[in-house]
Amino acid sequence: MRKTLMSALVVAGILFLSQPGVMLAHHGAATFDTENEITVKGTVTEWTWSNPHCILRVDVKDADGTVRNWAVATSNVADVSKRGWSRRSFAAGDAVTILIQPAKSGAPVGMIKNVMLADGTKLQ
Secondary structure, eight states: OHHHHHHHHHHHHHHHHHSHHHHHHOOOGGGBOTTOOEEEEEEEEEEEOOSSOOEEEEEEEOTTSOEEEEEEEOOOHHHHHHTTOOTTSOOTTOEEEEEEEEBTTOSSEEEEEEEEETTSOEEO
């Protein structure tokens, strides 16, 4: 019994350490200011098409010229697929305008409400 418990703890630890961003990122909406929405404009650096949330990373210039990399999340793959999103919706270098609910902490993190592509296409 003790050996089984120890093995389970080791496996859980390995999984946690191998994917810390994914493990720590899965949370409820309590992290976000759902009463507030902000718009950020920037350049896509990475689009991660995976569950439990797809993540869009975007370089955004602050008012003082400092570039911050925002990590903004969508729902899961099945939900956003129904709304026309795909694995190829974004590529590094794409210009985007994103309406988000920002993190309460002020960190460059948020939940996507919609994304406007450079050609005017809007993804909800």
